[in-house]
């Protein structure tokens with residue numbers, strides 16, 4: 414076996430009612446809390462549980478809900494500035510990837526008050542205030558990764574910050590997923606699966622990280638039947654709670670495992686290529702990855718890679734790549750016509766191919782021709 418390193422310092426607690434059960438963790442982290450989350454109509458159960466715990470301990474808190482999707486450097490700078498006088502001891506990120514990613518960047522700025530947003534991308538040595546991550550979607554795995562991706566207005570792109578900020582604690586309760594709308598559920602499930610698949614294929618994968626991905630594939634396979642049933646039943650597609658709790662727990666586990674894997678290896682071409690679609694066509698992250706993943710998996714030529722893809726697909730519960738591709742397509746609940754023109758696709762491929770580091774973990778020789786083929790087959794040929 415090849416040498417490998419596996420580092421995952423976040424302490425994970427998983428289970429129903431875990432926030433209240435592990436309330437002492439909040440008290441251990443300090444006297445003042447800054448909560449980064451979002452607003453929703455109706456109950457925000459995770460936020461209600463957290464604030465109940467903080468109030469029980471008499472821990473003052475401030476709640477920030479102004480974090481947009483794909484948060485910008487300016488947004489995290491403003492959120493940090495707002496809390497500077499309050500001087501929190503720790504940060505609680507509640508939500509999908511955007512609030513938890515923002516919590517990490519805000520934690521860095523608050524721990525280093527003399528630094529500006531631009532420093533986030535240049536100084537990897539910066540530390541953060543302690544962070545508790547509480548996911549309310551099942552896609553990013555941000556509660557256990559060191560990544561924080563921000564939108565850089567100055568460079569017209571998304572970029573991960575330089576410091577590697579792992580949350581101190583991750584508290585995962587699948588009850589918070591119960592009312593997740595179906596479209597968001599599909600997008601996040603695809604994102605989680607892509608983290609596992611891209612990590613599994615990556616040259617940075619190890620015996621251990623691939624074994625963990627296989628556990629993720631197995632849990633995903635246990636959800637496929639139920640996901641097909643929901644997508645095929647108009648009553649369930651519009652239900653407030655389309656999935657039973659047992660399936661939501663499995664969705665959450667796939668996302669957690671995707672986070673474990675992703676933080677060891679990073680992602681591969683589909684994630685990198687998806688950014689152009691999210692940035693230019695406003696396609697949600699998971700759906701953008703889902704558009705590309707099947708055609709990506711078809712480009713492998715070397716027998717060991719073809720065999721690895723085949724094994725992954727079968728472990729996920731599919732007969733073959735066509736079966737997988739059809740299922741992923743059925744989950745892409747895309748709104749409106751986003752289809753790029755051939756000229757736009759050419760431009761995306763050209764720009765991507767110039768960033769050679771994007772190919773570093775792809776296990777076969779590849780360049781603009783492969784990228785163009787994946788984009789074209791995914792976005793033009795297949796969707797006509």
Ligand SMILES: [Fe+2]
Pocket residue numbers: 553604608684698
């Ligand atoms: Fe992702």
